[in-house]
Each structure stands twice: as C-alpha cells, then as structure tokens.
Amino acid sequence: MFGFLFFACLSVLLAVLFIPRDWSTKFGNELPQAPPVRLISRHELSLYDGEEGSRGLYLAILGQVFDVNKGHKHYGPGGAYHFMTGKDASLAFITGDFTESGQTDDVSGLSPLQVVALYDWLAFYQKDYNPVGRVTGRFYTDSGQPTEALLQVEASLAEGQRLKAQSQAEREHFPACNSEWSAARGGRVWCSSKSGGVERDWTGVPRKLFTPGSSGSRCVCVQDPSTAENPNLQEYQDCSPHADSCPIGE
Ligand code: HEM
Known part of the structure; x- marks a missing residue:
C-alpha cells in the first residue's frame, strides 16, 4: 500500500517538474494573440480612393475597412460605385442615394430591417474582400473601441433579426394564396401545397388576413378552416369555408 502511494506521489512530482514551459500557452488560457487591428482616420482613408497618386482602393462600411482593388471595375475611377471609395458611405448602401x-x-435613421440589410452588405464585403482595419470616428473610438453609435446599430440589428424571424414564422404559418385575374372570368385566389413559396404537406383554404393597425387585407392559406379563434381572419364571401379556391371581386 505504502509502495503504491510512494510511486503515485513520485509520478505527480516528476510530471510537475518536467512539464514543458509552454504547456500553459498550448493548453491553458493564454491563447495566441491576434494581430492588432489597424486603425485608420477618416483623412487617411480618403487617401485610398483610387485616383491618380492615391495609396490604394479602400472603402468602409459600418466602420470596417476593406481593400476593394480586386473589384476595380466597379470601384475604380469611372466605375459605377467609385463614390464609395476612400470613405464610409454606409447609408447609401440602403437608400441608393449616391x-x-x-x-x-x-445610419441612425434606418429602421431595424434596413439595418439587417446593411449588415448583409457588410457580410458581402467580409466574404469577398480583404479586411484592412477600422476607421475611427462614428463607429470606433481612437483606441478602436466600439462607440455608442455602433452599440445602437447593433441593438437595432438584433431587433431587425427578431422581426425578420417573426415575419418568416408568420409566412410559414399563414402562407400567401395564389391569385389570378382575367377579364373573362374575373379574379380568383386559391391554395396549393407550394403557394406563397412555402412548401408544405397541407394545402389549406383561402382566408382574408387583416393586420391590426393597417387597412386592407391579404389572402393567406389556413390549415384549419375554422376561423373562429382568430379575429383577424375572415372567410371570402360566396365561397364555401372548405373550398381551396374562391372567386374574388375586383
Ligand atoms: C441601393 C442601390 C444599390 C447599391 C447600394 C448597389 C451596390 C452595388 C455594389 C457595391 C456593387 C459592387 C459589388 C462588388 O463588389 O462586386 C454592385 C454591382 C452591381 N450592381 Fe448595384 N447597387 C444598387 C443598385 C443597383 C441597381 C438598381 C442596378 C441595376 C439596375 C444595379 C446593378 C448592378 C450590377 C449589374 C452590378 C455588377 C455585378 C457584377 O458585375 O458582378 N445595382 N452594386
């Protein structure tokens, strides 16, 4: 028994003594350091507009700078998107006001869903172009920390993603109807297992869906023909509650 304990203690002691010095770096908390992010002032960024004598072709979006020289035909002088270079013109990506x-x-005036669209552009640049660094000012402080403006945009992004997921879930729960209109036969709405672009294992029946707070309705397919439990749903006039196709007036 004592012999076993002696050998156990000796093994632990030897292990502690001979563990390589960089053991904690490899397996512990000290992960290899990422290279420091390059911080670029607005003025320095303006020197990268691809014009004669400029230092290169950069653009910034949401404060993140990318080298867009690869897309010279779009961004170089004479290109349709040349105005975007040497600056952060984030708002123009959404408004189209060039x-x-x-x-x-x-971008403080953008709606949460527009902010989601702006982040889609950011994802495009992250995928297709090399990152260069961060432009200081609106979104990053002089020490590279996110500003209050960036935190606000990020909060709006989270809200936009929530709204997008909600409307996606709604679209799947109440897929849109197919519709057609002809002078001879008038209009009709109908449901199919692919209507509204939602593939499903049920067809459903057409109902008018009213959105509280906005006028008008749109045609959706509901799985359960009983509309009693949802006050925003209404049957079409002159159409059987179980029919999967209904005539509509003009
Ligand atoms: C909000 C409005 C718009 C914005 C912000 C925008 C932005 C851009 C950007 C940044 C590029 C370059 C993408 C890259 O790096 O490869 C691009 C390419 C392009 N855009 Fe737009 N665009 C807008 C509207 C339009 C419209 C209305 C049209 C057509 C009528 C159009 C047609 C094109 C075409 C044809 C390309 C080139 C695609 C290629 O050759 O790869 N854009 N757009």
Whole structure:
C-alpha cells in the first residue's frame, strides 16, 4: 500500500517538474494573440480612393475597412460605385442615394430591417474582400473601441433579426394564396401545397388576413378552416369555408 502511494506521489512530482514551459500557452488560457487591428482616420482613408497618386482602393462600411482593388471595375475611377471609395458611405448602401449628401455613415435613421440589410452588405464585403482595419470616428473610438453609435446599430440589428424571424414564422404559418385575374372570368385566389413559396404537406383554404393597425387585407392559406379563434381572419364571401379556391371581386 505504502509502495503504491510512494510511486503515485513520485509520478505527480516528476510530471510537475518536467512539464514543458509552454504547456500553459498550448493548453491553458493564454491563447495566441491576434494581430492588432489597424486603425485608420477618416483623412487617411480618403487617401485610398483610387485616383491618380492615391495609396490604394479602400472603402468602409459600418466602420470596417476593406481593400476593394480586386473589384476595380466597379470601384475604380469611372466605375459605377467609385463614390464609395476612400470613405464610409454606409447609408447609401440602403437608400441608393449616391449624391454627396447621401454619402454618409450616419445610419441612425434606418429602421431595424434596413439595418439587417446593411449588415448583409457588410457580410458581402467580409466574404469577398480583404479586411484592412477600422476607421475611427462614428463607429470606433481612437483606441478602436466600439462607440455608442455602433452599440445602437447593433441593438437595432438584433431587433431587425427578431422581426425578420417573426415575419418568416408568420409566412410559414399563414402562407400567401395564389391569385389570378382575367377579364373573362374575373379574379380568383386559391391554395396549393407550394403557394406563397412555402412548401408544405397541407394545402389549406383561402382566408382574408387583416393586420391590426393597417387597412386592407391579404389572402393567406389556413390549415384549419375554422376561423373562429382568430379575429383577424375572415372567410371570402360566396365561397364555401372548405373550398381551396374562391372567386374574388375586383
Ligand atoms: C441601393 C442601390 C444599390 C447599391 C447600394 C448597389 C451596390 C452595388 C455594389 C457595391 C456593387 C459592387 C459589388 C462588388 O463588389 O462586386 C454592385 C454591382 C452591381 N450592381 Fe448595384 N447597387 C444598387 C443598385 C443597383 C441597381 C438598381 C442596378 C441595376 C439596375 C444595379 C446593378 C448592378 C450590377 C449589374 C452590378 C455588377 C455585378 C457584377 O458585375 O458582378 N445595382 N452594386
């Protein structure tokens, strides 16, 4: 028994003494350091607009700078998107206002869903172009920390993603109807197992869906013909509650 304990203690002691010095770096918390992010001032960024004598071809979106020289035909002088270079014109990606006043990084007026669309553009640049660093000012401080403006955009992004997921779930629960209109036969709405672009194992029946707070309705397919439990659903006039196709007036 004592012999066993002696050998056990000796093994632990030897293990502690001979563990390589960099053991903690390899397996512990000290992960290899990422290279520091390059911080670029607005002025320095403006020197990368691809014009004669410029230092290169960069653009920024949401404060992140990318080298877009690979897309010279779009971004170089004479290209349709040349105005985007040497600056952060985030707002123009959503408004399509490419005039001087539209070329701003002030995105505080965008709706949450527009912010989601702006982040889709950011994802496009992250996928297709090399990152260069961060432009200081609106979205990053002089020490590279996110500003209050960036935190607000990120909060709006989270809200936009929530809204998008909600409307996606709604579209799947209440897929849109097919519709057609002809002068001879008038209009009709109908359900199929692919209507509204939602593939499913049920067809459903057409109902008018009213959105609280907005006028008008749209045709959706509901799985359960009983509309009693949802006050926003209404049957079509002159159409059997179980029919999968209903005539509609003009
Ligand atoms: C909000 C409005 C718009 C924005 C922000 C925008 C932005 C851009 C950007 C940044 C590129 C370059 C993508 C790359 O790096 O490869 C691009 C390419 C292109 N855009 Fe737009 N665009 C807009 C509207 C339009 C419209 C209305 C049209 C057509 C009528 C159009 C047609 C094109 C075409 C044809 C390309 C080139 C595709 C290729 O050759 O790879 N864009 N757009």
